[in-house]
Amino acid sequence: MVTAPAAVEIRDWGWRHAGRRGWALRHLDLHVRPGERVLLLGPSGAGKSTLLAALAGLLGTDGGAEAEGELLVDGAHSGRSRDRVGIVFQDPETQLVMARAGDDVAFGLENRSVAPEEIWPRVDRALTDVGFRYGRYRPTAALSGGEQQRLALAGVVVLRPGLLLLDEPTANLDPDGARLVRAAIADLAADAGATMLLVEHRVDETIELVDRAVVLAPGGGVVADGTPAEVFAAHGERLAAAGVWVPGHPVTPPSRTAHAAGQVLIEARQASFRYPGADRFALADADLQLRAGEALAVVGPNGSGKSTLAMLIGGLLRPTAGEVVAGPGMASVRPGTHLWTWAARRLAGAIGSVFQDPEHQFLTGRVRDELELGPRRLGLGDGEAARRADELLERLHLGHLAEANPYTLSGGEKRRLSVASALATAPAAMILDEPTFGQDRRTWAELLELLAALRDDGRGVVVATHDLPFAAALADRTVSVHDGRVAAAAR
Amino acid sequence: MRLLVPLVPDRGAVLARANPVAKLATAAALMLAALLAIDLVTATLLLAGELAAVPLSGLRASALGRRAWPLVAVAVGIGLANGLFPAQPDASPLLDIGPLRPTADSLVVGLALGLRLMAISFAGLLALATTDPTDLADALAQQLGLSPRFSIGTLAAVRLAPLVAVEWQTLGLARRARGVEAGRNPIAAARLFGGRLLALLVSAIRRGTRLATAMEARGFGATPSRTWARPQRMRPSDWGLIGAAMLIAAGASWLSLALGSWRFLLG
Amino acid sequence: MSSIAPDQADRWRTVDIVVAAVIAVAFGALFQAWNGVYAWTEPIFRFFWPAQALLYGVWLAPGVLAGLVIRRRGAAFFGGFVAAAVSLLLGSPYGLDALISGAVQGAGAELAFALALYRSWGLPAAVLAGAASGIGAWLHDVPIYYPEVDLGLQLAYGGFILVSGAVVAGAGAWILTRALAETGVLAPFASGRRQRPV
Numbered sequence: 001m002v003t004a005p006a007a008v009e010i011r012d013w014g015w016r017h018a019g020r021r022g023w024a025l026r027h028l029d030l031h032v033r034p035g036e037r038v039l040l041l042g043p044s045g046a047g048k049s050t051l052l053a054a055l056a057g058l059l060g061t062d063g064g065a066e067a068e069g070e071l072l073v074d075g076a077h078s079g080r081s082r083d084r085v086g087i088v089f090q091d092p093e094t095q096l097v098m099a100r101a102g103d104d105v106a107f108g109l110e111n112r113s114v115a116p117e118e119i120w121p122r123v124d125r126a127l128t129d130v131g132f133r134y135g136r137y138r139p140t141a142a143l144s145g146g147e148q149q150r151l152a153l154a155g156v157v158v159l160r161p162g163l164l165l166l167d168e169p170t171a172n173l174d175p176d177g178a179r180l181v182r183a184a185i186a187d188l189a190a191d192a193g194a195t196m197l198l199v200e201h202r203v204d205e206t207i208e209l210v211d212r213a214v215v216l217a218p219g220g221g222v223v224a225d226g227t228p229a230e231v232f233a234a235h236g237e238r239l240a241a242a243g244v245w246v247p248g249h250p251v252t253p254p255s256r257t258a259h260a261a262g263q264v265l266i267e268a269r270q271a272s273f274r275y276p277g278a279d280r281f282a283l284a285d286a287d288l289q290l291r292a293g294e295a296l297a298v299v300g301p302n303g304s305g306k307s308t309l310a311m312l313i314g315g316l317l318r319p320t321a322g323e324v325v326a327g328p329g330m331a332s333v334r335p336g337t338h339l340w341t342w343a344a345r346r347l348a349g350a351i352g353s354v355f356q357d358p359e360h361q362f363l364t365g366r367v368r369d370e371l372e373l374g375p376r377r378l379g380l381g382d383g384e385a386a387r388r389a390d391e392l393l394e395r396l397h398l399g400h401l402a403e404a405n406p407y408t409l410s411g412g413e414k415r416r417l418s419v420a421s422a423l424a425t426a427p428a429a430m431i432l433d434e435p436t437f438g439q440d441r442r443t444w445a446e447l448l449e450l451l452a453a454l455r456d457d458g459r460g461v462v463v464a465t466h467d468l469p470f471a472a473a474l475a476d477r478t479v480s481v482h483d484g485r486v487a488a489a490a491r
Numbered sequence: 492m493r494l495l496v497p498l499v500p501d502r503g504a505v506l507a508r509a510n511p512v513a514k515l516a517t518a519a520a521l522m523l524a525a526l527l528a529i530d531l532v533t534a535t536l537l538l539a540g541e542l543a544a545v546p547l548s549g550l551r552a553s554a555l556g557r558r559a560w561p562l563v564a565v566a567v568g569i570g571l572a573n574g575l576f577p578a579q580p581d582a583s584p585l586l587d588i589g590p591l592r593p594t595a596d597s598l599v600v601g602l603a604l605g606l607r608l609m610a611i612s613f614a615g616l617l618a619l620a621t622t623d624p625t626d627l628a629d630a631l632a633q634q635l636g637l638s639p640r641f642s643i644g645t646l647a648a649v650r651l652a653p654l655v656a657v658e659w660q661t662l663g664l665a666r667r668a669r670g671v672e673a674g675r676n677p678i679a680a681a682r683l684f685g686g687r688l689l690a691l692l693v694s695a696i697r698r699g700t701r702l703a704t705a706m707e708a709r710g711f712g713a714t715p716s717r718t719w720a721r722p723q724r725m726r727p728s729d730w731g732l733i734g735a736a737m738l739i740a741a742g743a744s745w746l747s748l749a750l751g752s753w754r755f756l757l758g
Numbered sequence: 759m760s761s762i763a764p765d766q767a768d769r770w771r772t773v774d775i776v777v778a779a780v781i782a783v784a785f786g787a788l789f790q791a792w793n794g795v796y797a798w799t800e801p802i803f804r805f806f807w808p809a810q811a812l813l814y815g816v817w818l819a820p821g822v823l824a825g826l827v828i829r830r831r832g833a834a835f836f837g838g839f840v841a842a843a844v845s846l847l848l849g850s851p852y853g854l855d856a857l858i859s860g861a862v863q864g865a866g867a868e869l870a871f872a873l874a875l876y877r878s879w880g881l882p883a884a885v886l887a888g889a890a891s892g893i894g895a896w897l898h899d900v901p902i903y904y905p906e907v908d909l910g911l912q913l914a915y916g917g918f919i920l921v922s923g924a925v926v927a928g929a930g931a932w933i934l935t936r937a938l939a940e941t942g943v944l945a946p947f948a949s950g951r952r953q954r955p956v
């Protein structure tokens with residue numbers, strides 16, 4: 001693939017989004033030579049995505065946004081050099097346009113009016129270059145997250161960009177998917193020689209892909225610039241505190257207070273589930289017990305059945321076979337009752353289920369109302385509801401957001417809100433599906449501490465996740481799920 | 492409430508391989524003939540003609556049946572509504588309770604209207620159930636001159652449809668987890684539905700916005716012209732299909748006219 | 759909410775097209791379930807079937823909502839028409855007739871916004887659009903479904919559709935638009951512009 005790598009010149013550049021008072025970035029000076037591979041770092045909100053979007057020519061000043069300074073790709077303003085730039089975003093689902101793999105890669109070529117006889121050979125070439133394992137006719141809906149992201153990459157590199165921008169390409173993927181995508185990026189970097197700017201949280205694994213690291217400050221400009229080793233040596237501590245995963249700065253796991261687990265709260269016996277219309281079981285013959293005062297991790301890759309298991313033990317799905325019942329440890333409930341038969345109100349009072357996407361559980365237009373909803377549903381009265389809300393706002397550092405609309409919160413704040421809303425009903429068990437998904441180091445550490453504290457308080461905590469370090473740091477017991485089958489692995 | 496996903500027919504079948512625009516024209520011709528006449532003969536003949544095409548479609552009869560049942564149910568309702576509550580009975584009615592005054596004649600008319608509705612709808616159902624949305628978008632833009640930005644832009648949104656369906660389910664489960672469930676009270680149920688719909692729209696609109704950005708980043712809409720990776724054109728067999736449909740449409744109407752049974756919609 | 763200068767002279771942006779289509783897709787998918795509701799509740803209304811039209815509003819909603827969110831010429835029509843088209847692609851059995859329905863319903867809403875000179879997007883305009891969409895639906899349904907029915911019942915049917923259109927599609931879509939704006943998801947649109955900077 002012949003690509004002339006592009007040069008990037010940024011002089012005293014700044015950007016203010018429409019409707020915001022503060023500047024996302026200001027007085028930014030950065031020069032990237034053709035063929036260089038740069039890692040952009042900084043805390044959440046440091047404007048990294050804004051910079052990439054600007055380089056891709058996607059930011060416009062309509063609606064009241066403001067720009068200053070110069071942003072040049074190969075000497076031309078970024079708005080005019082869109083076809084020299086390719087950008088890959090973090091959510092694979094919202095980058096794929098077509099229902100079939102080959103059609104999606106061909107999309108960019110059609111847009112650029114490439115001659116029809118040239119299109120398919122280039123598509124096939126791009127699919128091979130990213131290591132896509134399936135052919136042109138593969139339905140995009142049947143691909144795993146990692147494969148979808150590879151396809152998105154193919155769709156971008158088929159256009160032979162001189163500048164390749166990658167905005168957290170592995171953030172939404174499980175470890176296997178992330179590996180697939182990193183391998184594809186490594187191959188491309190080796191052959192193509194395009195200039196590359198990469199934003200990534202999982203810094204450990206991306207170091208080999210880049211030769212330079214640049215740190216940005218929120219509302220400011222470049223704070224550090226050099227080889228990754230230099231930058232981490234000089235700024236590692238500070239970056240880690242701000243939420244960046246710096247190699248060599250692991251999060252210290254909370255100390256474990258040794259105590260025996262209490263009574264059984266929830267028990268699954270040979271529980272199986274098949275989604276309506278599916279031919280295979282998503283989960284088969286699962287046996288599981290959750291006790292008070294213990295943290296249980298359910299690990300496995302995406303699609304293994306972890307989420308199904310989490311929803312079964314949360315009483316949200318009715319088992320196709322087998323049963324999920326309340327144990328003797330569940331207060332004011334007769335042991336042996338099936339969870340799926342419980343009224344929603346009772347369920348919320350006993351079990352707090354936290355979904356992978358916090359937005360799925362937002363029911364009101366105000367953070368405070370979200371927190372008061374649960375207690376009110378339990379009939380606890382306005383005074384008690386308000387008291388609990390205040391306590392949770394305090395505990396999870398959401399006080400300043402009490403009047404905000406939940407959808408306007410940042411990723412980390414939304415996650416904390418969804419956990420807090422589940423806690424508001426003081427449930428005996430908490431079940432969380434991928435709580436660390438898309439979270440930075442700071443939220444990761446906070447969640448770890450919070451869940452460990454809940455466990456120490458005597459609650460039963462279940463975390464379904466593919467984040468193995470998190471599971472290792474928190475769990476007293478680990479259970480792995482693969483292809484719908486559960487295998488226990490004691491700690 | 493479960494949401495359905497598109498039917499996937501056998502791709503080798505005659506109808507599946509036909510050009511999308513040709514199929515639309517075919518369905519339109521049949522629909523027009525059914526629209527204009529409200530007599531039993533025309534409706535029955537047209538519907539028979541359409542049902543005869545089912546083997547050519549590659550769709551399993553059971554799948555088609557399951558998909559078509561709301562249509563049948565509504566057609567029955569339509570038949571009864573028109574049959575039992577006619578405008579002016581010519582003969583003496585079989586029953587006479589206010590507007591409920593069916594006559595033998597009105598019941599026949601009711602049957603005709605029910606079958607007519609099915610004839611109107613079934614052609615389109617077959618045409619679309621055997622058409623891939625991507626091919627349809629391509630054909631509409633290439634052959635009918637529809638703006639590619641609108642055609643492909645809409646197609647991209649349609650690709651998100653299965654995700655939207657799954658999201659609706661997940662939102663229901665999430666509400667149960669928060670202790671909120673539709674009870675007996677219809678007002679509460681309506682508010683719950685509204686909240687769930689809001690959440691669905693938020694997620695759908697956000698996905699749409701991101702998709703639009705990604706499309707623009709790949710050059711969509713930057714220049715007025717584009718090339719096509721999957722050319723769509725009419726072949727002789729496609730013209731043949733349209734011809735066959737027009738024959739059936741004309742034939743059914745003519746036969747009904749010859750039998751003296753044809754009745755125009757208006758008057 | 760009203761009298762904001764419209765972008766009516768401008769070309770539709772990609773985001774306008776895709777989001778209008780996505781609104782239509784969300785409703786088009788919902789129609790599948792709503793078709794079921796209509797079919798199941800048929801027996802309840804057997805003796806006074808015009809009253810079933812109280813459920814009609816859901817079908818009229820996408821046109822009004824697309825108009826209120828996108829605020830461009832043609833958005834309401836697009837929303838109504840594409841929602842019908844999507845429901846067909848997802849397997850609704852009503853054939854091309856659904857497209858005619860969607861077109862006249864969308865056209866009704868579009869007409870209402872046009873009468874407001876595409877400048878007014880508040881509750882009155884929304885209710886008018888919902889009602890107008892209902893009239894379009896009635897003009898389609900009577901010749902196709904109920905041509906032989908007693909005039910009094912035809913008019914009753916029209917009355918129920920009008921009410922459902924005005925309340926569910928009109929006021930309902932307006933409430934949804936306001937709620938959507940508060941979540942921040944309408945930031946790319948005029949309908950979502952905040953009054954004060956954050």
